[in-house]
Amino acid sequence: MALSARGQQWARLSSDMLIWTVIQDLWEPETNPNGYISLGVAENALMHDELTKYIHANIDLPSNGLTYGDGGKGTKKLRAAMARFLTRKLNPVTPFEPSQICITNGVTSSIDHMSSIIADPGDTFLLGQPHYGAFIPDIELRPGTKVAQVAFGDVDPLSLEAVSAYERTIESCKARKQKVAGLVLCNPHNPLGRCYPREYIIELMKVCQKHQVHLISDEIYALSVFRQSDPTDESVIPFTSLASIPTDGLIDPALTHIIYGLSKDFGANGLRLGCIVSQHNQELQTALTTVSIYSYVSSLTDSIATKLLSDDGFVDWYIEENNKRLQAQYELVVAWAEKHSIEYTRGVNAAFFLWVNLGKTHSKSVQTGKLKEKEVDSAKKLRLRRVEESANEPAEASTGVDAHNDAGSDIDTVVNDALLEQKVFLASGVQFGSEKPGWFRIVFSQNPKLLHLGLERIERALGLSE
Ligand SMILES: Cc1ncc(COP(=O)(O)O)c(C=O)c1O
CATH class of the missing domain: 3.90.1150.10 (Aspartate Aminotransferase, domain 1)
Structure with a gap:
């Protein structure tokens, strides 16, 4: 057939x-x-x-864990725990609220949702090279959108000089009547294992504002930063979350979004837990309410993650x-x-x-x-x-x-x-x-x-x- x-x-x-x-x-x-x-x-x-031991000792499935819970965006408890945890760890300009968070079954689903919601089929997302390989299928496969890779030649992709390459790519897309809907940044960077300088993110915010492009920061490795500085290596850059930079005068905050998940910082790929954090775009949150049923997290994962993220001492x-x-x-x-x-x-x-x-x-x-x-x-x-x-x-x-x-x-x-x-x-x-x-x-x-x-x-x- x-x-x-x-x-x-x-x-x-x-x-x-x-x-x-x-x-x-x-x-x-x-x-x-x-x-x-x-x-x-x-x-x-x-x-x-350590994590399996913690899970075995703390698993506690409430009876409503056998229901559809509070809906596809995750339980109220988990969204509150995630909001508090990320506020403690990412230093956002304004604290995260549970209503600004949609829990998904992994960052893969978060990216798939974002691609569908902010772009129409055929629209383009920018990805600087090199990039996490699966970004291409995650962005393109189901939503029918396209990735335009941004090449840097001999310029370091994480140096300030590289930002202009994004703008050049946007302009050549426009010249081909191709709409650029979004830019996906992976910070800290997979596969380079480095962090973007704060000034770089600021410059990208300006470019995205100028061309009305959504800026999505995949911060799935945000807490796996094992050297803050190194006197023998001046290229070591501390991590800066997109949410920690005031948007005033730089970008419409509705164009900025963060993605996070437990796969990497908690070594827990198999739990399948990710989230979209969008603080200033109510319509996007409403659209997510509709499609979140396709990325429902199991109640087991929901309850384990709630316990874990609320346990400041252990975390x-x-x-x-x-x-x-x-x-x-x-x-x-x-x-x-x-x-x-x-x-x-x-x-x-x-x-x-x-x-x-x-x-x-x-x-x-x-x-x-x-x-x-x-x-x-x-x-x-x-x-x-x-x-x-x-x-x-x-x-x-x-x-x-x-x-x-x-x-x-x-x-x-x-x-x-x-x-x-x-x-x-x-x-x-x-x-x-x-x-x-x-x-x-x-x-x-x-x-x-x-x-x-x-x-x-x-x-x-x-x-x-x-
Ligand atoms: C940058 C990045 N984003 C997303 C993912 C996928 O994450 P998840 O397991 O939450 O779907 C990975 C996994 O390698 C990754 O490196």
């Missing part, structure tokens, strides 16, 4: 999402010794023991301890990169990623004879191109200023294949719209034993093992 064109496109995309293959075949010493080690999925396992300890552990893991992975002369981004102080140039290291190993040069098989190249083309298919109404990244260079494919051959999975820069070939994202928040094993496998893939 034929599916819709949309259904067929989704079916095609699914078969090429390697991540789902990998997570069904993960390494486990007893039961699956030949499985993959994943340092590719943005999960933080460093506090799993404050948890965040501090998590950041200590992230710092230790960060130091470990940086020392490893230094030891092997692997190029990596500086200024990392947040999230749990190191962005590394494995392409360069691989090429060096080929030149020095430590690795044999490999041909990229042309069928694979073709397959990658097809994925890209189908991802662009709904583009009929609007083509996007920059076509999404091409299928990646040979070196991306060669390194990716070499990693998979050694049964280690990393996210490739190709999925993140990296402008430069050969870059990969190492997630360093797995438990230390797994991280060591993963790094050893990367060494083998790159011809670095002694």
